[in-house]
Structure formats: structure tokens, C-alpha cells
Amino acid sequence: MIARALRQTALLLALALLPAIVSGVVQLRWDDAEPLAAGEVRAATVREWGAKVQWVDARPRDKFAAGHIDGALLLNEDEWSKLVPAFLDAWDPDLPVVVYCEGGSCEASHAVARRLREELKIGNVHVLKGGLTAWPVK
Amino acid sequence: MRLLCLLSLLCFGPLAEAELKWEKTVQQFQRVPDDKAIEARYTFRNTGPTPVTIKSLRSSCGCTTAKLDKKLYAPGEQGEVVLRFTFGDRKGSYLKGVTVTTDEKTAEPVVLKLFVEIHDPLTIAPALVFWRKGEAAAPKTVQLSTEAAQRVRIKSVTSSNPGITATLQTMQPGMQYAVSITPSSTAQKDAAEITVQTDFPPDAPHTYTIHARIK
Numbered sequence: 001m002i003a004r005a006l007r008q009t010a011l012l013l014a015l016a017l018l019p020a021i022v023s024g025v026v027q028l029r030w031d032d033a034e035p036l037a038a039g040e041v042r043a044a045t046v047r048e049w050g051a052k053v054q055w056v057d058a059r060p061r062d063k064f065a066a067g068h069i070d071g072a073l074l075l076n077e078d079e080w081s082k083l084v085p086a087f088l089d090a091w092d093p094d095l096p097v098v099v100y101c102e103g104g105s106c107e108a109s110h111a112v113a114r115r116l117r118e119e120l121k122i123g124n125v126h127v128l129k130g131g132l133t134a135w136p137v138k
Numbered sequence: 139m140r141l142l143c144l145l146s147l148l149c150f151g152p153l154a155e156a157e158l159k160w161e162k163t164v165q166q167f168q169r170v171p172d173d174k175a176i177e178a179r180y181t182f183r184n185t186g187p188t189p190v191t192i193k194s195l196r197s198s199c200g201c202t203t204a205k206l207d208k209k210l211y212a213p214g215e216q217g218e219v220v221l222r223f224t225f226g227d228r229k230g231s232y233l234k235g236v237t238v239t240t241d242e243k244t245a246e247p248v249v250l251k252l253f254v255e256i257h258d259p260l261t262i263a264p265a266l267v268f269w270r271k272g273e274a275a276a277p278k279t280v281q282l283s284t285e286a287a288q289r290v291r292i293k294s295v296t297s298s299n300p301g302i303t304a305t306l307q308t309m310q311p312g313m314q315y316a317v318s319i320t321p322s323s324t325a326q327k328d329a330a331e332i333t334v335q336t337d338f339p340p341d342a343p344h345t346y347t348i349h350a351r352i353k
Contacts, residue, residue, distance in 0.1 A: 060200050078201065080227030081347065088266065088349050089329060105198055107233075114230065120349070121264035 034129075039113055041126035043134040046098055054092060056099040056116075058108040067137045069100065077111055084120075096124045103131030157186025157242055158211070166253040172339070173256075175224045180250045182218070184211040191241040195219065201226060202234040202252070221252050231255050259288040259338060260346060268351040269324045277320040280348050282334065284313050290338040295348075299330035302350050319350050328352040 036042065046053060055072035057064045064074045075087045091097070097116060101108040109127045116122045128134060161181045169176055184190045190211050195204035205220045223234050232254050239247045260282060267278040284290045289312035297304045301323070307316040319332060332348040 076226075077228045078226035082227075084347075085329075085331060085349065088351055091351075091353075093268065093270070093353055107199065111228070111230070111232070119229075119262070119264065120266040122266070 036129055037110075037127075039110070039117075039125070039127050040129040041098060042129050046126075046128065046135070049096065052095055054090070054095045054097045056087070056097055056112060058099050058101045058112040059106075063102070069132075069135060069137060072100075075099075075112055076108060077115070080115070088120075091122070093122075096126060097122065098126045098128050100128040100131045100135065103133035106131055157184055157188070157190055157245070158182050158192075158240055158248070159185045160248060160250075163248060164251045164253070168255045168257060169225070171225060171227075171229060171256055171258055172342075173225065175222060176252075176254055178221045178223075178252050180219045180221065181216060182211075183216045184213055186242075187213055189213065192217075192238060193241055194237075194239045196237040196239070198235045198237075201228075202236065204236040204250075219250060221250060223252060223254060225256055229256050229258050260284055260290045260336065260344070262334070262346055262348060265347070266349045266351070267319050268353055269321060270353055271324055271327065273324050275321045275324050277318045280317045280319065282315040282317065286313070288338075289313065290336050293335045293337055293343075296333045296335070297330045297350075298333070299328065299350075301328055302330035302332075302352075304330075304332045304348070304350075317348060319348070321350070321352055324352050326352065 055069045056075045057068045057072040058076050059068075060076060060078060061074060064072075064076075068074075073087050073090055075083045097113075099109040099113045099116070109131060113125050113127045116125045159182060163180065165178045165180070167176055167178070192206060192209050192211070195206060197204055202221060202223045205222070207217065211217050219236065219238065221234070221236055223232070234252045234254070236250045237247045238250060261284070263281050263283075265280075267280060269275065269278075282292060291312050292306060292308070292315045295304045295306045295317050297319075302319060302321045305318045305320075307318065309315060317332065317334070319330075321328065329352070330350040332350060334346040334348060336344050336346070338344060
């Protein structure tokens, strides 16, 4: 009786494992091939640009202080008016600007990128797809 | 076989309806930056026969907080979640969300959505003018405009740098202005912040900034 129950449990687990493996493989590939939203750029593309990038950190000040991508400038919407002058002092019109936030469902990078493009009319502004999850800070 | 049936039922049993019923899960507002923040209330009632515990409220942004008086709601009891969105220096359209998770075993988390349009009465286009080093030191123009419903008079424009001057032109008083910005030279990197003083709102008139750079 116990042996039979164990066999049935093993069968159920095996049945559940197969779709889980297929789903995992599909999702990994999907992540890689997930289409870019308007204005987004993949981490792989930014790596190809090398050091010739102006990073912008769109997160709150405390998170920026706790760690950020080397060379990144703090520019968020909580303190937009206060932070824009320092960003513009450092900004090089010949370099692409790449804005990031936490990653996942974070929207701050898109909001900051939109304001750079629309209010300041800065071209060549991108949002890092996946945020810091795609470019972990060491 | 009975075990197989039981496990299958546990895994694939039909989903029951949520017991927490929300009056509305989406709200929309128009605000001005001076409002500083908005609070939206989302009311709900436990329509089921058992108590429901709200386990977590997860916000999509640090600028949005969610407040709940208590966690446990008896059958028939009503409650509310208060979302507070702090504007900071935000302008434009925003969608903020808070995900509500309960202890109802079969119910999906509910997402409370808050759409807010933060509309500034004065539009500055563009808020940045720049010249490259060695470029002709020709004037560049910034347009200031308001919507027909809102008059905003520009009282003055002042440059922080005497090497980059700003001149105000009134096209349509209270509605349309132009600021002409001219560097004396573009030989060196330079910067100026042009302060635009308005008369609106009368009790605490706003100032705006136009940025000028020589790169």
C-alpha cells in the first residue's frame, strides 16, 4: 500500500517536473529575446560601447549612496531641479546617456529619460533594460 | 488511486472567488506640482464567511506609500487602503501601483492603480540651450507658453553669469513669451542658469530655470 502510494507520488512529481523544465528553458530564452521597449538598450550593447557612456542613476539618493555604477551621476525626479545643473555640467553631448534604476518593475529610469529627451531636448538617451539586475554593482 | 485523486484535486482544483471586494481598484486625478502629494482611498469589504488577513502591501515606487489601519477583517467588515503619492519634482503622467496580498488561499493579489497627471501651468521649450566650443556665439531662443485657461505673467529673466545674457520678449502677455540667450564667447566651457520669475500663483509665485551651457 505504502509502496503504491510512493509510486503514485513519484509519478505525479515526474509529471509536474517536465512542464517546469520546459517552462524554465522557454523563459530563459524569452528573457534574452524579450523585445526592447521604446528607448531601451540591452546591457550587452552598452558593454560594446565601452567606457564611452554617461551613466545616470535615477534611484533615490540613499540607494545611490549605498552603491552605483562607476561614474554614474545621480539624477532622480525627487530632486530634479536641484540635480539637473550638476548633471549638465558633467554631460558630454558626444556621449550616449544610459539611465538605470533598480530593475524589475521600476519606472524611474523611463521617467528620467523621458524628461531628458522632452524637457532638455537631449538626444541619444537610453534606458538600461533590466536596470541594475542587468548590470550588478560590485 | 485515492491519493492520486486527492493530490490532483489539490493541484488543479477550481479557483474560488476572492472574498475581499474592492469598490474600485483604479483611480485617476489631475494635479499641479504645488499640490506636492495626493492621497487616494481604496475601500473594500470582506464578503466571505471567514476572516481575511491582508499580508502585504507592495508599492511600485519609493514615492508611493500605502497605509492600512489594521490587517485582520471579519466577515462583512469594511476597510480602506490609503495610497499617498509624493510628487517631489515630478511633472507629466504617472501610473503608480500597490499590490495587495491576502491570506485567501485561492485569490490572486490585487493591484491598486493610481493614474496622476501633474500639469505645470507654464511650458518651457527647451529648458536647455547649449553651444559647442568654437561654435558661432549666435543667440538661441526658448519659448515660454501657457494654456488659454491659465495666465502666467513673466516678470523678469536673470542670468547667473554676465558672460551669457538673457533677454525677454513678450509675444502675448500672460500667454506667450520668448527668451533669447546669447553667450559673449564660445571659446571656453561655460555655464549659466537663467531664472524666470513669474507672478503665478499670486501668494507664492513660481520661478523656473533655463539652463545654458558651452560644451
